Amino acid sequence: MIDILSWVFLLGGAFFLVSAGIGLLRLPDVFTRLHGAGMADTMGVALTTIGLMLQAGLSLVTLKLLLIWLFIWFTSPVAGHSVARSALVGGERPVLHPRDPQAAAAAAASARQGDAVEGRAP
Amino acid sequence: MMFLVSAIAILVTMGMAITRGFKGPTVYDRALAVNVFGTSTVLLIAVIGFLTGRPDFLDLALVYALLSFVGTIAILKYVSYGDLAATRDPDPEEDWSW
Numbered sequence: 001m002i003d004i005l006s007w008v009f010l011l012g013g014a015f016f017l018v019s020a021g022i023g024l025l026r027l028p029d030v031f032t033r034l035h036g037a038g039m040a041d042t043m044g045v046a047l048t049t050i051g052l053m054l055q056a057g058l059s060l061v062t063l064k065l066l067l068i069w070l071f072i073w074f075t076s077p078v079a080g081h082s083v084a085r086s087a088l089v090g091g092e093r094p095v096l097h098p099r100d101p102q103a104a105a106a107a108a109a110s111a112r113q114g115d116a117v118e119g120r121a122p
Numbered sequence: 123m124m125f126l127v128s129a130i131a132i133l134v135t136m137g138m139a140i141t142r143g144f145k146g147p148t149v150y151d152r153a154l155a156v157n158v159f160g161t162s163t164v165l166l167i168a169v170i171g172f173l174t175g176r177p178d179f180l181d182l183a184l185v186y187a188l189l190s191f192v193g194t195i196a197i198l199k200y201v202s203y204g205d206l207a208a209t210r211d212p213d214p215e216e217d218w219s220w
Contacts, residue, residue: 003124
């Protein structure tokens with residue numbers, strides 16, 4: 001029974017982790033990639049550590065897993081906010097929510113052809 | 123078996139994150155990819171501890187979680203301010219709303 005639950009949690013965590021990786025690869029700019037990274041930092045870590053906790057039973061190992069989970073849970077929003085703020089300050093702008101819709105269409109077209117928006121070096 | 127599947131999924135995620143780290147057009151993409159890579163490394167250390175029956179590895183995972191967070195913040199602060207001891211906003215005159 002515990003093994004089945006553990007399988008469910010670990011597979012759920014694996015699903016969220018892999019979708020975070022796909023999101024990092026496929027989404028168009030930094031601000032949308034933050035969303036993909038958030039998947040790994042919240043649900044990926046949570047489900048994987050819960051799956052491991054079920055295998056560990058009630059011991060010091062479970063406490064350590066809980067500490068890892070809590071630490072990543074608290075630091076992930078800070079890191080995400082920090083990336084978004086320094087990208088905005090450094091001149092990056094969201095591709096999907098621009099002031100100028102024509103520039104947005106052009107940017108989307110170039111993103112579809114090549115990799116992403118052409119390099120605006122910080 | 124379940125730990126093996128989890129470890130493989132984590133390795134796939136690390137591969138995709140490091141690909142974004144190499145490709146990413148801006149330095150912020152790279153910082154984000156390194157952040158995800160660090161989180162995945164923490165999970166990988168924990169899962170490998172269970173896989174080999176040595177949960178002592180969790181101490182290493184905890185320390186790596188601390189180091190990875192501090193590293194991300196340090197990189198971003200250095201990129202934004204050009205100085206790790208800066209306290210003011212980078213450019214208060216500039217309008218960085220969109």
